[in-house]
Amino acid sequence: MAHAVISCLHANLAALEAVLSDIDQRAITTITCLGDLVGYGPQPNEVVNLVRERSIPSCQGCWDEDIIEGLNACECSYPSQLAERRGHQAHQWTAEQLSEENKAFLASLPMTLRRDRLLFVHGSPNSQHEYLLPDMDAFAALERVQTADADTLFCGHTHRPYVRELRDGVIRVRVQTPADPQAAAEREMALPVRRIVNAGSVGEPRHGNTHATYVIHDEATGNVEIREVPYDVERTCRAIVEVGLPPVFAWRLRHGFEYAERADDASHVCER
Amino acid sequence: MARWALVSGLQGDLALYEAIQRDLRQLGRVDTLFVLGDLIGPDRDANALLDRLQDPRRGELAPQCIYGWWEDQLLAERGYRGERRADPLRQQFGQAAVEALQEAVDPGHLAWLAALQFGFIELDCALLHGSSADVGDCLGPESSPLLLLDRLTRMDVNRLFTARSGEQFCVELAGGGIASTVRDLAGERQLQQVVPQRKVIGIGGGLRYSLYDPGSDRIAFRSVGQQPGSRGRGFA
Numbered sequence: 001m002a003h004a005v006i007s008c009l010h011a012n013l014a015a016l017e018a019v020l021s022d023i024d025q026r027a028i029t030t031i032t033c034l035g036d037l038v039g040y041g042p043q044p045n046e047v048v049n050l051v052r053e054r055s056i057p058s059c060q061g062c063w064d065e066d067i068i069e070g071l072n073a074c075e076c077s078y079p080s081q082l083a084e085r086r087g088h089q090a091h092q093w094t095a096e097q098l099s100e101e102n103k104a105f106l107a108s109l110p111m112t113l114r115r116d117r118l119l120f121v122h123g124s125p126n127s128q129h130e131y132l133l134p135d136m137d138a139f140a141a142l143e144r145v146q147t148a149d150a151d152t153l154f155c156g157h158t159h160r161p162y163v164r165e166l167r168d169g170v171i172r173v174r175v176q177t178p179a180d181p182q183a184a185a186e187r188e189m190a191l192p193v194r195r196i197v198n199a200g201s202v203g204e205p206r207h208g209n210t211h212a213t214y215v216i217h218d219e220a221t222g223n224v225e226i227r228e229v230p231y232d233v234e235r236t237c238r239a240i241v242e243v244g245l246p247p248v249f250a251w252r253l254r255h256g257f258e259y260a261e262r263a264d265d266a267s268h269v270c271e272r
Numbered sequence: 273m274a275r276w277a278l279v280s281g282l283q284g285d286l287a288l289y290e291a292i293q294r295d296l297r298q299l300g301r302v303d304t305l306f307v308l309g310d311l312i313g314p315d316r317d318a319n320a321l322l323d324r325l326q327d328p329r330r331g332e333l334a335p336q337c338i339y340g341w342w343e344d345q346l347l348a349e350r351g352y353r354g355e356r357r358a359d360p361l362r363q364q365f366g367q368a369a370v371e372a373l374q375e376a377v378d379p380g381h382l383a384w385l386a387a388l389q390f391g392f393i394e395l396d397c398a399l400l401h402g403s404s405a406d407v408g409d410c411l412g413p414e415s416s417p418l419l420l421l422d423r424l425t426r427m428d429v430n431r432l433f434t435a436r437s438g439e440q441f442c443v444e445l446a447g448g449g450i451a452s453t454v455r456d457l458a459g460e461r462q463l464q465q466v467v468p469q470r471k472v473i474g475i476g477g478g479l480r481y482s483l484y485d486p487g488s489d490r491i492a493f494r495s496v497g498q499q500p501g502s503r504g505r506g507f508a
Contacts, residue, residue, distance in 0.1 A: 134454045137465070140425045143418050161456060164454045169451075173446055176443075
């Protein structure tokens with residue numbers, strides 16, 4: 001059975017409608033959302049309403065959490081104070097616009113969803129704010145999947161879709177204790193094959209193109225297809241400017257990459 | 273290069289601390305004393321030890337302290353950790369232990385305890401109570417090598433000293449590797465990575481402490497009560 005995984009909708013209604021239409025055309029009925037329904041984009045209520053109408057199971061993203069809990073991360077992944085200020089502006093605007101009912105819905109979202117050996121999270125099993133980048137340390141990547149007791153980990157947050165298979169792993173260790181310091185015990189751990197699938201972003205792609213991205217996973221074959229879906233980018237850009245959000249959000253959507261807001265250290269996880 | 277002494281789990285025991293200081297004086301060639309948390313505990317009044325740690329006597333090595341699991345629990349219960357309370361302590365040892373811990377420490381020490389850091393980075397070493405993941409993370413000689421490597425990678429260090437388990441051990445990552453394939457919209461690429469030569473060292477707790485020579489990378493496990501002339505149980 002094929003199922004679709006979407007992430008990082010970011011209040012972009014035109015992109016979400018286009019992606020759902022693409023999924024419907026493939027007669028796929030199981031959809032999972034990895035959070036960040038709101039933030040940056042101009043239609044937070046419309047996007048949350050559509051996810052609720054379609055009864056799409058969703059995890060809570062970092063933006064969803066911040067809207068409910070208040071900004072409790074230090075936002076230290078912002079590359080500049082100007083970018084941080086724009087992020088705060090978007091946060092405040094979204095919090096003001098979002099209905100109480102939709103805030104309650106976001107607050108009700110779980111951190112993770114699980115289907116058998118498939119685990120669905122926003123950032124990583126550790127944190128909604130942690131970025132699992134495609135080239136990150138392979139052992140650390142495997143640890144995230146293995147510690148979560150999953151075979152395949154679906155995540156978002158980076159806005160860049162990819163599939164990473166980790167295999168042929170082995171770690172050898174030499175263990176010494178005071179009981180017998182001269183006789184070191186050696187052991188070897190064979191690491192299991194695991195996969196990380198990043199669904200990219202529906203509402204704010206950063207993979208070098210303006211198209212929305214999502215993935216289709218075939219549970220029978222294990223195949224993962226990364227989909228790119230064109231949508232009416234101008235419609236969203238106009239709405240961003242009309243509602244008074246920072247115009248740079250529209251500018252970067254038109255370019256398909258977060259030129260103005262790219263984090264210097266995307267691996268940083270705020271502990272605040 | 274002189275050696276470091278690494279101590280933890282004093283839990284308010286001033287006599288034990290004085291015995292370790294005596295041991296260090298007799299050994300010589302130790303220039304830095306790190307106390308990796310658990311300065312306090314629920315079993316005895318910790319105020320005299322806390323006074324001494326903040327105001328060392330002449331001739332003693334001045335301790336460099338970080339907070340441990342017991343300090344974290346106390347500070348949480350006393351409102352120094354936001355909304356968090358000492359629930360792990362409560363679940364593990366009961367309400368009586370929470371109350372005993374609070375009674376063991378005069379409120380006048382709380383500000384000093386709250387100012388202690390999570391850990392130190394010295395040279396290429398992380399000196400922590402638990403691990404880079406959490407102050408309560410309990411690493412031991414049987415811990416998964418994948419987990420140990422992850423804890424090292426998170427701080428990007430070659431040596432991670434931990435105290436939470438109270439055990440003395442040295443796990444050396446001695447080889448191995450992993451392959452991966454990344455596929456995205458630009459295509460597919462193969463990546464290969466080898467296991468870095470790194471170590472996780474359990475320093476012990478209470479009577480058991482460790483000496484580390486950063487110059488030679490030698491660790492020696494000691495226990496107070498050992499004969500001064502003995503060499504400790506060292507590894508190259």
